[in-house]
Amino acid sequence: MQYLVSVIDDKSNPGSTDRQPAISAFNQRLIAEGYWVFAGGLADTNAATVIDNRGEQAVLSDGPFLESKEYLAGVWVWEAPDLDVALKLATEASKICDRKVEVRPFQ
Template sequence: MTQYMISVIGSSTDATPAPEDMERLFAQVGAFNDDVKAKGHWVFAGGLQPIEDATVVDATGDDVVMTDGPFAEAKEFIGGFWVIEAPDLDVALELAARGSKACEGKVEVRPFQSDDVELNEGA
C-alpha cells in the first residue's frame, strides 16, 4: 500500500474558534481518527503548534543559522496532518474528504515517494 500525507491547511486569517467549536472539532476529528484506525489506514497523525513557534534551521553554509518563525511568509500553512496507507489515490482522496469534513477545513493529499525512487544527485 502507498502512504499518503493529508495536510490540514490553516490560514493566517482564521479566527481562533470558540471553546464550544473546538470541542465539536475535536470530537469530529477523534471519530474520524478512530474510523481510520479501525479500517487499517492509520499510520500516525498530529496537530502542530502555531507557526509563530516554528524555528528555521539552515546548515547549508559554514555556520548553522537558526531563525524564529516560519520559513516563508504565507497566508496559508500546515496546521496538522495525517499519514495514512491506502491501496490507491481514490481511497486516499475519499479519506481526505472525510478528514476535511471532520476538521472543517481544506486539506491537501500527497503520496510519499516510493523506496525505489532514485534521488537525482545533480539536484
C-alpha cells in the same frame, strides 16, 4: 501506498476550534479500518524555528520558512491502496476538521 495529508488553515479565515472530538472519532475509524499510520496537530507557526546548516555555520531564524496567510496546521499519514481511496477519506477529513487538506503521495 502511503499518503501525507496536510491540513491547511487560513489565518484570515480560520476553521472552527471545536473539531477535536470529531477528529478523534475519525481517527478511531481510520485505525479500525487499517488506514491510520500517524496523525498530529501542530503548534502555531510562531513556535517554529528554521535552521540552515548548509554553510560554514548553522544559522537559526525565528518563525516558519514561509510566511503566508495559509499554513500547515497538522498532518496525517495514511496507508491506502490508491488515490481514490485516499481522496474519499480526505473529503471526509476536510469536512470533519473544517479545513482544506492536501493529499500527497510518499515516494
